Amino acid sequence: MTRYRQKHYLPWVDRHKQGALFTRGMHLDWPLLAGLLLLAAIGLVVLYSASGQDLEHIWRQIIRLGLAFGVMVGVAHIPPHQLERWTPWLFGAGIIMLLAVEIVGDISKGAQRWLDLGFVRFQPSEIMKVAVPMMVAWYLAESRLPPSLKTTAVAAALIFAPVGLIAMQPDLGTSLLVCTAGIFVVLLSGISWRFIGTVALLGACAAPLMWFFGMHDYQRQRVLTFIDPETDPLGTGYHIIQSMIAIGSGGLYGKGWLNGTQSQLDFIPERSTDFIFAVFAEEFGFFGIVLLLAVYLFIILRGLYIANQAQNSFTRLLAGSLTITFFVYLAVNIGMVSGLLPVVGVPLPLISYGGTSMITLMTGFGILMSIQTHRKLVTT
């Protein structure tokens, strides 16, 4: 079986000998790296404006970016089979930490999300953003694809156990993202459309139950505010309204860098973190947004390409899921800032100010690079 696989893939290796020249020594995917660096650079420019021209912010963000890119490079050098071997352990450790958070977690903003290990505080739910798709991909790759109903059910359990724990913290945003990451693995694995349709229908029926029994008050408030921000223009709706004013007043060409009145005069809430897209939209306008989306799309296309080039089910599913999840971050963030989605705390990937999620994100890209650059090693 192994032999066949190698034979089958021999022509691929030949075709990519030129590419191998670039990546020899360093396990980096240069197109992906270029896209990410471009995005990080754009991010710093916007952050300079959003932070009120605070160089302190910029330096901290540069240090974070350096750390995140470092993590990415590190992860990129771990061969995929190694990652595959660690997957159950990582997932298990994640589950234990989530349970630990439930028990001893610090109170942070009224929700238990942080785990304090004495020397470092971090959110175990962040690990799950990577660990869940890895675990589901690992599990599904064990058996033949498309997965059987039983396999799918187990995969669902693997997804919803951590998602449930995270939702209990409560951290609706992260739990949804973790859930999305897991579900995309299942979807990419090729389960039948009929099955997908049935589950979607059941989900739609379950939504009202979620509303009444599964949500905290503040979560319901967010959804209500999303539906009609005007009901509370000075409270929760204020964020959305001010953000939409910022985007709309930007127009086609934007007000110019550092000239966004909504941004510079503090009307946009959380303007250097979750709502940084509004700052970008106000200052760079519609054309700026199109260019930004083009950069994101380039990264996503490259990610999907890597997934398609991947040599086994685990890497394929994982790469695909990580790429789509990256897009989901982007879409959810822009959706919430522009009033299309309720406000859930999802940062704009690589542009928002902040550390934890960026490291998670770059870990994902490290995995993608590892998958892409270790292919030839399998053949040698």
Next chain:
Amino acid sequence: MPQLDLKDHIRETHLFTNRTIVALVGIILVILIIITRMVYLQVIGHEHYSALSQNNRVGIVPLPPIRGQIHDRNGILLAQNQPSFSLEIVAEQVKNMDLLITQLAELVEVSDRDIDRFKEQLHQQRRFQPATLRFRLNETEVARLAVNRHRFPGVEVQARLVRHYPQAALAAHAIGYVGRISEKDMGEIDVANYAATTHIGKQGIEKSYEKVLHGTVGYQRVETNAFGRMVRVLDRIEPIPGKNIVLTLDVELQRVAREAMGEEAGAVVAINPKNGEVLTLVSTGDFDPNLFINGIDRKSYKELQESPSRPLFNRALQGQYPPGSTFKPFVALAGQELGAVDANHTIFCRGWYSLKGSSHRYRDWKKDGHGPTDLKKAVTESCDVYFYELAQALGVDRLHDYLIQFGFGKSTGIDIAGEASGILPSTRWKRKTYNKPWYLGETLITGIGQGFTLTTPLQLAVTTATLANGGQYHQPHLLKQIADTQTKLLPFVPEHPSTTIKKVNERHWKAVIDGMINVVHGDRGTARRIAHDQPYQIGGKTGTAQVASIKQGAKYNEEMTPKHLRDHALFVAFAPADNPTIAIAVIVENGGHGGSVAAPVAGAVIDHYLLGAAPAP
């Protein structure tokens, strides 16, 4: 098996590629949705959101005009604006006021009176307007507050122009004072014009010339951030400062009058008979108007209210006193002009007078009588019997109709508020007021300025001025001119035109004037003590007004009671007698006899005015 594996593998790859394509299509769809949303917000809704963003950031901030200064006739500053740092608190932004005050008291000195006044101000304040806890912070205090500002939301150190009265109590009753705009004031002003103004004239000149002094509000369009803090000014329309005004008052003369009054309660009003300019307007006891600017604390206010000298009471305008003998020259003039008596007509005064068929004796102040008395002597020596007779001959209504021309019994129309009108009785007046008939006996005592007749010190000064000026009546006024611009001066325009009393015979007037000159310069004049070798003659008349009862609101005080029972001392005068440029009325409450107490005050003022120095002792 291997074949199957390979087949499976190819199938898996195909399946995955299919799914990737579906995902890609989904991604592109979502991107299209996002782009559509952006088109909706940024292209279609652009104008709408631009307007909203503009409204967000641009605020209109009113700019207060600088209040006009007040000067005396010689350019001495009476009211000005001083820059001052004050500690202001917007109560609506403070959770625990007592705690805040305690914390602030650790940084700056805050007295109990400050706190009391501050709380008082909070009660009367418009909402979301800052109330001031401390005024006139020194530099150290300003610095300390600046460092700790972040600890105290709602607390601001403001540099403001604060009204200041450098002469303090000296002309308080004339200038009045400004105070915080109250809810009540809001109903009476153009609110837009006062958008940035914190104080408004409450009393005196400050109140009556509020419109002139205030100016016109300016505006600036400013960019504000989400917290309402000003970021920068976009454009501004400058406020038009209030106009400076010049008063007719002579502060130095005022000071002379005030000092001459000493500790006595009373009033001094001096007028230029030629034009009605008020030269001095003293009412004692007095108060420091600076206390009122930012709201007075309850304790200080109580002290002022309960003081036996009633410092807040403007005696010059509101005090109504029987004119006593100061009324006699007017009666003497009326008698002649109306043909009831001739200057040479002589009566015999035996010390009392009684009506036919009545045993009641109307006594003269001089128990043994003045003997044969003509008009001049009657004025000079203040013979009561002469005026009993004259009044009887005239009748009260004729007296009333003649004297009202001088300004008795009606408001003078002076340009500050609160003036009392006094009373000039007549039969009709008594019928109207008491619904009772007039008795002849009442006519007699009206003739000597007692009974129903009441005058204010201002009225006495005005009537004396009219008499001294040969019947020319000018509305008294405190405003001399308004400085419209740096160079252009607008003079005072009286509301009531000047009038002239029709003279029957110049001699009648001269006889009265001569009698009044003798009051000061004659051997037997009742005010001869103020005559010295001054190069001009003074015409005057003393008066003594009986105190009918202890005043309302006065506390019983053993030490004070004898004094309370004493008569009010009055004196009216004008000088130089041949061409008067000053007419004056002095009242010393419970002062005793006019000649000994009130006349010296008038003498000091006249001497200062005409000689430019204090009189030789």
